[in-house]
Amino acid sequence: MSKQLLKLDKLTKKFGGLTAVENFSMTLEEGELLGLIGPNGAGKTTTFNLISGNLAVTSGNIVYKDDDITDLRPDQIADIGIARTFQNIRLMTGMTVLENMQLAFHIWNDYNILDTIFRTNRFLGKEDQYLKEIDETLKHFNISQYKDEKVDDLPPGIQRKADIARAILLKPNLILLDEPTAGMNPSETDELVNIIKWINKDLNISTILVEHDMRVIMNICPRIIVMEQGDIIAEGNPEHVQSNQKVIEAYLGKSYQI
Numbered sequence: 343m344s345k346q347l348l349k350l351d352k353l354t355k356k357f358g359g360l361t362a363v364e365n366f367s368m369t370l371e372e373g374e375l376l377g378l379i380g381p382n383g384a385g386k387t388t389t390f391n392l393i394s395g396n397l398a399v400t401s402g403n404i405v406y407k408d409d410d411i412t413d414l415r416p417d418q419i420a421d422i423g424i425a426r427t428f429q430n431i432r433l434m435t436g437m438t439v440l441e442n443m444q445l446a447f448h449i450w451n452d453y454n455i456l457d458t459i460f461r462t463n464r465f466l467g468k469e470d471q472y473l474k475e476i477d478e479t480l481k482h483f484n485i486s487q488y489k490d491e492k493v494d495d496l497p498p499g500i501q502r503k504a505d506i507a508r509a510i511l512l513k514p515n516l517i518l519l520d521e522p523t524a525g526m527n528p529s530e531t532d533e534l535v536n537i538i539k540w541i542n543k544d545l546n547i548s549t550i551l552v553e554h555d556m557r558v559i560m561n562i563c564p565r566i567i568v569m570e571q572g573d574i575i576a577e578g579n580p581e582h583v584q585s586n587q588k589v590i591e592a593y594l595g596k597s598y599q600i
């Protein structure tokens with residue numbers, strides 16, 4: 343029987359007079375790949391920011407496994423196995439792809455970011471094992487050839503892949519992907535679709551995917567939640583969501599072809 347991994351219970355976020363997320367309730371089962379879609383300003387990124395501790399909740403609760411995690415800080419959220427990516431890529435500029443990947447390890451190890459940067463004995467002791475894991479991950483993302491390049495010099499699609507690879511190296515149970523195909527060309531997008539499937543199925547990482555590319559969402563998400571003005575307007579499988587009148591009016595548009 344499938345088990346609930348995450349539960350949002352009447353989650354609300356107000357920014358002054360604006361309510362970005364309003365009484366939003368949903369659950370995610372272990373191993374699920376859930377699509378979260380909706381028009382600009384619907385509250386998708388705010389929801390991610392609430393789950394990841396980047397924003398304080400106004401009211402409502404977030405439960406992960408059996409624990410209330412509503413008030414945890416971002417570093418505590420990372421520690422319990424929830425990773426995320428941002429719409430704006432958050433790689434460390436001035437550092438290479440490899441160095442950015444190495445930074446991921448300081449989160450769940452007994453050495454800190456300075457050990458990583460200054461390559462102290464504590465870091466070097468485990469380096470071989472980490473380098474192997476990094477190599478394997480970069481191979482899966484098809485970006486091994488950029489390992490020694492500064493991230494700032496790379497095209498957006500490659501940076502995006504490196505950002506997701508870094509999140510995967512945190513070994514999360516749950517990953518929140520915020521518009522991962524933004525800035526990607528069609529062939530990079532196709533590649534990323536396979537990567538997301540690999541993350542979800544082979545690495546067994548539960549996934550919530552916020553994405554505006556409906557080709558991606560409809561192809562890989564067995565269940566989709568549609569948000570508008572901070573709450574759910576529809577939920578179900580791709581066929582159900584694509585033929586829902588409210589979703590067509592609020593988001594997909596009348597010219598949308600199934």
Ligand SMILES: Nc1ncnc2c1ncn2[C@@H]1O[C@H](COP(=O)(O)OP(=O)(O)OP(=O)(O)O)[C@@H](O)[C@H]1O
Binds near residue numbers: 361384386
């Ligand atoms: N830090 C903030 N301060 C004030 N208002 C905010 C803040 N973050 C988001 N908002 C507002 O909250 C609402 C929801 O924004 P959010 O970014 O969550 O939408 P979204 O569904 O992710 O949109 P998009 O698809 O364009 O990324 C919007 O009206 C937005 O302007």
